[in-house]
Each structure stands twice: as C-alpha cells, then as structure tokens.
Amino acid sequence: MKILITGGRGMLGRTLQKKLSEHEITIADLPEWDITDDIAFSRKLSDAAPDLVVHCAAMTDVDACESDREKAFLLNETGSRNVALACKMNSARLIAISTDYVFGGEPPQEPWAWGEGDLPRPRTVYGESKLGGERMVTMLLPDAVVLRIAWLYGAGGPSFVHTMAKLGAQEGAPLKVVNDQRGNPTSARVVADAIKFIISRPEVRGVVHCTCENQCSWFDLTVELFRLLGLRRGVVPCTTAEFPRPAPRPKNSALKKGVLNVLGYRTPDWKDALADFAVEEFGKKGVEA
Numbered sequence: 001m002k003i004l005i006t007g008g009r010g011m012l013g014r015t016l017q018k019k020l021s022e023h024e025i026t027i028a029d030l031p032e033w034d035i036t037d038d039i040a041f042s043r044k045l046s047d048a049a050p051d052l053v054v055h056c057a058a059m060t061d062v063d064a065c066e067s068d069r070e071k072a073f074l075l076n077e078t079g080s081r082n083v084a085l086a087c088k089m090n091s092a093r094l095i096a097i098s099t100d101y102v103f104g105g106e107p108p109q110e111p112w113a114w115g116e117g118d119l120p121r122p123r124t125v126y127g128e129s130k131l132g133g134e135r136m137v138t139m140l141l142p143d144a145v146v147l148r149i150a151w152l153y154g155a156g157g158p159s160f161v162h163t164m165a166k167l168g169a170q171e172g173a174p175l176k177v178v179n180d181q182r183g184n185p186t187s188a189r190v191v192a193d194a195i196k197f198i199i200s201r202p203e204v205r206g207v208v209h210c211t212c213e214n215q216c217s218w219f220d221l222t223v224e225l226f227r228l229l230g231l232r233r234g235v236v237p238c239t240t241a242e243f244p245r246p247a248p249r250p251k252n253s254a255l256k257k258g259v260l261n262v263l264g265y266r267t268p269d270w271k272d273a274l275a276d277f278a279v280e281e282f283g284k285k286g287v288e289a
C-alpha cells in the first residue's frame with residue numbers, strides 16, 4: 001500500500017514510519033510539503049497518489065497556540081481541511097490524528113473518561129483549533145477516521161516523559177508535579193499499532209479514541225517513570241493552581257475507547273507501555289543530567 005504521512009518527521013510520524021515500513025511511505029513534512037498551501041499540497045499529493053494518508057502535521061505546542069491563535073487555526077483547522085480535500089480529490093483514505101484536549105469541561109464525576117459520542121468542549125486554542133480540524137475532516141470526508149490520542153510520548157521526544165527523565169537525573173530539590181489533572185499516558189508505538197489495525201479494517205470510520213489503558217495524573221506518571229529508571233530525585237504532588245500555564249489544561253481528559261473495544265482491539269496498560277519504552281529510550285539513568 002502507498003501511505004503518505006503528514007508531519008512524518010514529528011514524534012508520532014517517526015514511529016509510524018518504522019511500524020509501517022512494509023508499505024511504500026511518503027513523508028510529507030516542512031519544508032517540501034506545507035499543509036497550509038492548499039494548491040501545492042494537493043498537486044504533490046496527486047503526484048504521490050497514496051492509498052492512505054495519516055495526517056499527523058499540526059501545531060502541537062499547546063501554550064504557543066494560546067498566544068498565536070491565527071497560526072494555530074491555520075495549521076490545525078485550515079491545514080486539516082486542505083489535507084481532507086486533497087484526499088477527497090485523490091480517493092485516498094484518511095486517518096487524521098486529533099487530541100484529548102478537544103475535551104475541557106469539568107467531568108461530571110470521577111473517575112471519568114470521555115467517550116467518542118461525548119460533546120467536545122475545548123478550553124484552549126489548541127483544543128478549539130484541533131476540533132475545527134476534526135469538523136473539516138468529517139464534513140468533507142465522512143469516511144475518514146479521526147483518531148483522538150492523548151499524553152503522547154515516543155522515541156526522540158519532545159514529551160513530558162522526556163522532560164521529567166531529564167529533570168529526574170539532575171540533583172536538586174524535590175520536583176513539584178501536578179496531581180489534579182488526569183489522562184492516559186500513551187506511547188507512540190501503541191498508537192502506531194492501533195493505526196495498523198485500523199488500516200486492516202477499511203470499514204472503520206468516524207471518531208475513534210486510542211490511548212493506553214487506565215488513567216493517572218502527571219504526578220503518578222512521574223513517580224512511575226522515576227521508579228522504572230531508578231531515579232532518586234524527590235517528587236511531590238501539587239495543584240494546577242500552583243503551576244499556572246498559559247493554556248488551561250483539562251482537569252480530566254481521559255478517553256474511553258468505545259470503538260476499538262467493540263472491535264475487540266485492546267491497548268496495553270499505561271504502566272506496561274511506559275516500562276517497554278523507558279529503559280530502551282533513556283537507559284537506566286534517564287537522559288544526561
């Protein structure tokens with residue numbers, strides 16, 4: 001199969017390249033490919049003639065999106081529209097990657113996880129612009145898959161896991177880590193495996209949630225990472241109010257995997273996926289201090 005990956009040099013794109021190596025892969029990333037240039041992108045996609053496009057390209061810096069709304073919407077909404085239109089014109093199947101941050105409202109009860117049918121209500125420019133992208137994709141290409149993933153880490157980073165492995169290897173006062181935001185830490189490999197599964201099931205369409213199993217806080221994730229890497233730096237829980245960021249993070253953005261579960265597809269527990277990743281990525285001591 002011919003597969004084109006937008007943002008193919010990013011964190012998820014790199015893992016996908018490896019996982020899908022039995023296919024003919026085209027990497028569509030800056031500077032040669034620009035999803036915001038509708039005509040040039042469509043022409044290039046037509047030349048590449050992919051059977052399938054995995055759309056990873058995005059403005060992913062959540063705080064930077066808050067201060068540059070125009071760029072966030074250009075990339076995440078208009079860019080996704082351009083990708084969907086090019087797929088439509090070239091009869092390519094589309095799997096468009098989206099995010100748990102399309103949810104932002106207070107969850108009705110704890111522990112909570114958002115289903116594919118729940119109404120998204122983003123609290124950030126990043127979430128709003130990604131939701132705009134989702135709507136463009138499903139409007140233009142009803143057969144497309146919108147794959148919402150969350151709290152991603154993968155080889156080479158950057159990610160929260162990489163930042164914490166680095167900080168954990170440094171000497172210093174105990175690290176304060178937010179304990180009142182919950183989600184599903186998810187390995188890029190787990191997402192890439194799920195994408196392989198979806199590729200093998202052409203009937204899958206619409207919104208699909210894909211994360212590792214079970215949820216935790218950023219504090220829980222840090223404690224488990226340090227345990228796996230044998231890092232001794234202290235970690236203490238703190239509240240969101242103690243660690244303000246430009247973009248207000250959702251209190252709970254954990255996702256329920258209704259579609260994948262109905263199809264009998266299971267993802268690993270977040271602790272097992274992190275264990276598979278951590279030592280291989282960082283060695284026993286974390287990254288260099």
Ligand SMILES: NC(=O)c1ccc[n+]([C@@H]2O[C@H](COP(=O)([O-])OP(=O)(O)OC[C@H]3O[C@@H](n4cnc5c(N)ncnc54)[C@H](OP(=O)(O)O)[C@@H]3O)[C@@H](O)[C@H]2O)c1
Binds near residue numbers: 007028036098
């Ligand atoms: N990271 C997470 O925690 C997370 C969580 C949930 C969902 N997601 C979603 O997962 C997807 C992949 O995320 P990621 O972390 O792998 O992202 P990433 O590492 O930031 O990769 C995005 C790639 O897209 C490229 N790109 C940016 N603007 C482009 C343009 N105009 N045309 C073509 N390519 C462009 C980037 O190039 P430059 O580096 O040169 O800008 C980069 O190579 C995104 O859709 C993201 O919204 C991520």
